[in-house]
Amino acid sequence: MTEELRVAVVGAGMMGADHIRRITERISGARVAAIVEPDAGRAAAAAERAPGALAFAGLEEAIAADAIDAVLIATPGQFHAPVLRPALEAGLPILCEKPLTQDSASSLEILELEQRLDRPHIQVGFMRRFDAEYQQLREVIASGDSGELLMVRAVHRNPSVPESYTQQMLITDSVVHEFDVVPWLAGSRVVSVEVKFPRRNSLAPERLREPILVIMELENGVLVDVEMNVSVQFGYQVSTEAVLERGVARIGQPSGMQRWEAGQFLVKEHESFTTRFAAAYDAQIQRWVDAVRRGDLVDGPNAFDGYLVALSCEAGVRALTTPGAQPVTAVERPAFYA
Amino acid sequence: MTEELRVAVVGAGMMGADHIRRITERISGARVAAIVEPDAGRAAAAAERAPGALAFAGLEEAIAADAIDAVLIATPGQFHAPVLRPALEAGLPILCEKPLTQDSASSLEILELEQRLDRPHIQVGFMRRFDAEYQQLREVIASGDSGELLMVRAVHRNPSVPESYTQQMLITDSVVHEFDVVPWLAGSRVVSVEVKFPRRNSLAPERLREPILVIMELENGVLVDVEMNVSVQFGYQVSTEAVLERGVARIGQPSGMQRWEAGQFLVKEHESFTTRFAAAYDAQIQRWVDAVRRGDLVDGPNAFDGYLVALSCEAGVRALTTPGAQPVTAVERPAFYA
């Protein structure tokens, strides 16, 4: 395909607007051909950043107009399934922001629909897999140079969260990333999830009982602990330490310009995921566009990975209110997703 | 006291010999006046490093000879109680290597004996409290500048362990340090201990099921996880991260000369506790000598702290074979130790 890929972006909220900007200004080989957004104001604002993009109220209309080659879904999670269905029926390649759908049952339905096609068409937007450091960490683990992986010790810290952020979202909006990326690093899936409660942060919103310590076991015996902490005030920090048999590797440490000022040596910490993972978002979209243009359609986590994460989230949500390890039981991976 | 403190070192094995060298070569205001060691060969070797020291087969003889002002106990843990008793009866100040005694019941007996004296006479050799970084970490926590302490995430990694090291010693010889230093950092005692098992390190001796992840709860709600790992091969590493409400502080990170060689930026890691905590051992002895000369007798963890650690060790050993959090229940702290 030498033509530019015509992408429909569905949802023009914060995330969708960001992807529209990205495709328009950063990505080679693709353009935003359609913006699907029922809110007229948002649709108009988004259209300004994407010259030549057509506006549609629903994805079906964009499909009917033969205006698009691929779909990027950036609506809130509960609206993913209603967009995934017509996109799959039209046989379009899809990049779907995480989560795939909002529970494992609806994810299974989507898997069935997708399996009617000749090959996987859905990629799920777990962008950490495209971060250069996570990729290096995975290579170190996979190389076996330091022996087998034994433990993963992860930290996910946010300065604060918006008013809409609920206790369950500690799992479904935040730890959800570790549910995808840790199995990808470790080459083994999650078999149980447990939650421990440290002393509560008095700076957290009243509705939140956090931080939490999430403990996961993987099928290969690797133990994972994740400090999930969303009111740390000081910055945005995601770091991961892999404990191997004869070595340790660590990513997400301070980098960039170093300063000495007022008795201190200083390095600036990130303030949000938008800088911490900026390059990963770019790489994710560029690699997806390249894959679709090549005909591979998916180059990243697929819909079955999205289903596994939905299961871990369900176990994690149970663990928020139930002591002990909550088991995670999945259907067998279909050959289709091998 | 302008005279040098005359110290009896009891036990001239590896640890005792090291303390004899330290007092002789590094410490101001003290000298090794007596070496109490039944093994004649060891006693002779030790005496060479401490010119002028007298040799005794038992502490009672050294006391009878009026040759000493204070006692440093460096025998194996099971032989602490038989030395502590006559030393207390003679009213001598004591620096006792950890553990105080080998179980909480015998520790309680020693506490009762000590309380017959006018004030505490026993200091226990938890040397981490004398490490400059642990002290800085404690100041940061105590200052409240970053809000309350919420979690402590600790790492204790050894390159390997000797043949005599057993599964229980993961708790009683290694995590024992965290049982003392974490409550000291956090200002709150341990109320439960739990052990989780990651994938086993195939490089560990066959008798060991390790690494382990030890999870402690403190009375003030602080949650602590300790990665205890004694076959990491690559070096000796003890690091601690304090998660506070609006900040994080971390100690035990690589330091010293930095090199670039063969495509890498390198900093040497420690190989054993002897370099990692060399300055802490010096500081511990110097401060104890100063305290005794001033008449304060104790400047560090006292016998009641030693008893609390014995309780945590007992819970930790239970946790090695019993799932779930094992409670730690202590007698009330006597006013004598306030």
Next chain:
Amino acid sequence: MTEELRVAVVGAGMMGADHIRRITERISGARVAAIVEPDAGRAAAAAERAPGALAFAGLEEAIAADAIDAVLIATPGQFHAPVLRPALEAGLPILCEKPLTQDSASSLEILELEQRLDRPHIQVGFMRRFDAEYQQLREVIASGDSGELLMVRAVHRNPSVPESYTQQMLITDSVVHEFDVVPWLAGSRVVSVEVKFPRRNSLAPERLREPILVIMELENGVLVDVEMNVSVQFGYQVSTEAVLERGVARIGQPSGMQRWEAGQFLVKEHESFTTRFAAAYDAQIQRWVDAVRRGDLVDGPNAFDGYLVALSCEAGVRALTTPGAQPVTAVERPAFYA
């Protein structure tokens, strides 16, 4: 301009091929429309990576064919002037790899030719200005938060150099970057250049007397020293330290995944400029494409900056054989380049 910018890449050697790949695979809003390369083999190889690009033996033909909107010059430096002239005559925007031309006299001629147009059309490829850390360093200096800039201490280390690399190229190929970026950081131009000779590296090719220490004075009094070192073997390292009145800022330090292995803490160092400055090359081209599409034509160092660098290089080359500070004297900056 909603259409993609049609770029002619002149020169399809290593650098040109890299830019062709970059425009084709990474850059939004531009495509390689023409490849100008007399070597038929190189031209063919390059064309494979740029589907749809036409091949031309000379730039004049591409212009005559009305096939292009802008020119990227990636030939060796001595062939820049013969390409710049027809491109300027055709009124095309130009991104010219460094150096502008190979001496200050020919640079002046190009400046005159360019000034017949309505505004600057030439951007020179000093890509360091597009590196995120150099930009942060410049902001710190410009902010005045740490007082005035006093010194710049720079390091430029290559593992090795190809056979074609000569003694003069220490200045014209390597220090040339500092001649552009340091004045840009400091807001002041170079007024003299001096070279000092440390002990010679026995691993350098016989024809090279290196490393060298290059000392520059800027008009505002700032003193700069640059360690220029091209046989360090261990990696590619470019770092810069700005000494301010009450602070210091440093860039180019090790970053990325950290490992512990075999008694060492390790971070990988770069091996060549292709990874160290990969993002800067991308950003340079993207911002130039954006500027041309907006009608700004230049968004970076202009031809007058290229002329100033040519003067510094001439002084630097003199300084290789003449002791003491060699003065740098420039014509006044025309208002055209203000």
Next chain:
Amino acid sequence: MTEELRVAVVGAGMMGADHIRRITERISGARVAAIVEPDAGRAAAAAERAPGALAFAGLEEAIAADAIDAVLIATPGQFHAPVLRPALEAGLPILCEKPLTQDSASSLEILELEQRLDRPHIQVGFMRRFDAEYQQLREVIASGDSGELLMVRAVHRNPSVPESYTQQMLITDSVVHEFDVVPWLAGSRVVSVEVKFPRRNSLAPERLREPILVIMELENGVLVDVEMNVSVQFGYQVSTEAVLERGVARIGQPSGMQRWEAGQFLVKEHESFTTRFAAAYDAQIQRWVDAVRRGDLVDGPNAFDGYLVALSCEAGVRALTTPGAQPVTAVERPAFYA
């Protein structure tokens, strides 16, 4: 010698008082037996910290009283020679704070006096040689593992200086340390000294034209540049980078507890030499005491090293007002000091 070494401390100003405290509280095997200080107030204050020390108005009296075994000279530099002479005549071992004397001519006289004894009796107080990182750096260089040493790039930054600090003291009080330690690192002596002037720090006292860049050549061709900067406000920083043929080693980088606070990753920088070199001062005195007790008398820089530093200082002071490299010419090293 099993008895404690009886040390006379001459001079009880800031430095002398610090050494009195050090010998009394930190050093094994020595005690302050005499304080020689004409100022009665200072003498009394010092005596309080050294129980049992006798007070003398002059060193001769202490010698006559047969009260001392060794002399530590901590008077201002211009009063060193008058104390060195009687001490040498009495055949006492001496630790003399830097400089040996205040010029090379008087240093030569002292050398002659010393050579009447059977072996060197004077050690000069260049304490950096006892800093663990400088020792590691020297080992790396001496090992040859990274090839020959080519350059040394040094930084010496003070937050500010007292009112008594003059322009010459940039050389004689500050760079003086590099005049000793760099030749010791490099295994080669200084043959010329040059000074360059960057932009002046407006926060420096009016009488000071600083920072300065001091360039030294060593006999083996190694080139050294030292940034000497005494009004940096932000902290006390001494760092040194050794550029070797196939590697680089660097010391004096930030270390210790790491914090995240308010968007920043922070490590505390030193505020004065008293913390940066605290352990080096302790080690220097302990090793000197041990050497004297063993009968070696000197374990560190000797008087001939002190004479060489005096020569470098004289060249450096000339270089403050004379452009170009100022040569350093020394008498041959007597076999006595081999």
